[in-house]
Amino acid sequence: MQEPRGRLLENVSLSNYTSWRVGGPAQRLYIPKNSDDLINFLKQLPPKEPVLFLGLGSNTLIRDGGIKATVVITQGALSKLELLEPTVIRAEAGVASPAFARFSARKNLNGAEFLAGIPGTIGGALAMNAGCNGSETWEIVKAVETINRHGEKKLRRPSNYQIAYRSVNVFPDEFYLAAHFQLNPGNKEESLEKIRSLLAHRTATQPTNEPSCGSVFRNPENDYAARLIESSGLKGLKIGGASVSTKHANFIVNENQATAADIEALIEKISGAVFKKHHIQLIREVHIIGDKL
Numbered sequence: 624m625q626e627p628r629g630r631l632l633e634n635v636s637l638s639n640y641t642s643w644r645v646g647g648p649a650q651r652l653y654i655p656k657n658s659d660d661l662i663n664f665l666k667q668l669p670p671k672e673p674v675l676f677l678g679l680g681s682n683t684l685i686r687d688g689g690i691k692a693t694v695v696i697t698q699g700a701l702s703k704l705e706l707l708e709p710t711v712i713r714a715e716a717g718v719a720s721p722a723f724a725r726f727s728a729r730k731n732l733n734g735a736e737f738l739a740g741i742p743g744t745i746g747g748a749l750a751m752n753a754g755c756n757g758s759e760t761w762e763i764v765k766a767v768e769t770i771n772r773h774g775e776k777k778l779r780r781p782s783n784y785q786i787a788y789r790s791v792n793v794f795p796d797e798f799y800l801a802a803h804f805q806l807n808p809g810n811k812e813e814s815l816e817k818i819r820s821l822l823a824h825r826t827a828t829q830p831t832n833e834p835s836c837g838s839v840f841r842n843p844e845n846d847y848a849a850r851l852i853e854s855s856g857l858k859g860l861k862i863g864g865a866s867v868s869t870k871h872a873n874f875i876v877n878e879n880q881a882t883a884a885d886i887e888a889l890i891e892k893i894s895g896a897v898f899k900k901h902h903i904q905l906i907r908e909v910h911i912i913g914d915k916l
Contacts, residue, residue: 627653627655627656627660627663628656629654629655632654633651635648636689637689641685641836642679642834645877645883646684646883647688647689647916648689649693652693652696653695653696654695657700665773674772674798675692676716676746676799677696678697678717679742681837682750682751683836685913686887690913691914697746700717701718701800703718706730711805714801715801716799716800716802719745720747721738731808731811732806733809733813737757740755741760745799746799749764749799749802752790761786764805765780768800768801769797771794788841789908828870829870830871833868833876834876835877837874838908839890839893839907840852840873840894840905840907841905843906851905855899857892863881864880864885865881865886865888865889866878875890893905
């Protein structure tokens with residue numbers, strides 16, 4: 624068995640690996656050299672070692688007590704993009720979604736422009752069926768490459784999954800390694816202009832210059848979480864260093880050295896207040912993991 628060639632760290636804070644800039648330590652953290660190195664590393668882990676994959680950490684709240692597991696960082700590691708067929712692009716899980724959107728546009732392919740507005744990686748977009756502007760990730764997925772806890776690869780089709788709004792079922796101890804996206808012939812300049820317009824709108828309407836996770840809650844059917852939160856009088860509400868964005872009510876920003884506990888308490892406060900006023904139970908988009916202090 625080859626020695627792993629990536630970086631293995633112990634007891635390292637995850638605050639530098641999440642978009643909220645909060646989170647306790649990982650018991651172990653591994654940044655693989657590439658996909659082959661990751662496969663080799665997983666094969667050598669103790670059989671019962673818990674494993675978590677993390678991209679940009681933009682849809683994850685890691686509690687202040689951290690995670691008793693090995694955390695694999697895909698961003699900057701699983702970063703390969705390639706054209707498999709004239710209209711099919713393969714993107715590894717650590718590729719940033721906006722980078723994939725621009726790559727597709729420059730190949731004169733359209734259908735992936737919306738991913739420029741997703742603040743995460745391809746792996747994260749697959750895991751939650753991320754979307755914006757009326758489009759969703761799995762609408763353009765032809766196949767996914769996965770890797771399991773023992774370093775074994777599989778090729779799966781969308782028909783293997785139950786896919787819904789911001790939701791995809793997962794196979795136990797199986798992680799996304801890459802995806803094959805089926806796109807349409809297009810025009811580079813038109814697609815790049817669409818991306819520029821989307822990003823300009825995002826900057827104008829979302830707190831993109833402050834640490835956040837993106838949207839905290841899913842939109843209820845025929846409504847918007849932001850509208851419900853704002854109409855409940857919650858814009859600007861603060862707990863500790865966390866606050867409800869005054870720019871977009873479905874964003875919580877780390878305004879002043881917030882802790883994960885501050886953010887989690889604010890999420891619960893928002894959910895309770897919206898239910899009290901509107902009798903609608905908001906469902907979180909963000910995943911909360913780890914131990915409380």
